[in-house]
Amino acid sequence: MTQETRAREAICRLAASMFQRGLTFGSSGNLSVRVEDGWLMTPTNASMGDLDPARLAKLDDAGRPIAGDPPTKEAALHLGFYEKRSAVGAVVHLHSTYSVAVSLLEDTDPEAPIPPLTAYYVMRVGNLKMLPYFPPGDPALAEAVREAAARTPAVLLANHGPVVAGASLEAAVYATEELEETAKLHLLLRGERTRPLTAAQVTALLAR
Ligand SMILES: [Zn+2]
Structure with missing residues (x-):
C-alpha cells in the first residue's frame, strides 16, 4: 500500500470517527495531509461522516487542485501552516462547539484563550493563540493564519473554530480533540476557583 493510499484511508476513518462523536456536523470541518507530490484534502460540501477515499481532493505542490472533487x-487555512512549518504533515479544522464557545467569551485572552489546566493539553496543544473574527473566505483570514502559523501550531479563529497542525494526521487529530475537551473543562469550571498548572510546571512540560 502506498503512503497516499494509507493517507486516503486514514482521512476517511478519522473524519468519520470525529463526525460520529459530534466533533463536527453537517458539511463543516476539513482535514488535509501532506503526500509526496502535494496534499490530500477533504472536498467542499462533503460530510466528514461519509467521505470516499477515491474522491478526496488532490492538490499539487503549488496548492492547485489536480484530481478528485x-x-x-x-484550503487556505491549511496551506498557511504547511508554508510556515516545514515539519507539519497534517492539518485539522473543525467548528467544534466548546472551542467555538471559548472564542465567544468577552474576556477570552487572545494570547492564552484556555488556561493550562492539564499536562496533556500543554504537551499536545501547547501555545494556542486566538485570531480575530474574519468572514469566511476573506483573504485577510488566510493572511492572519499564515502569520500566526509561524509562531504556533494551533490557532482558534474567533466566532469560527480551531485550526491545528501536527506531524501526522493522528497527531493533529489528537491535539484537536485535546483542545476541544480542555475547552469543555474550562467552560465547566467557569465561576469556580481553579488551580491551573503553574508557569514553572508548563515550562517543564514544554521542555520535555
Ligand atoms: Zn471553518
Missing part, C-alpha cells in the same frame, strides 16, 4: 473552500 474540488477541495474545501477553507
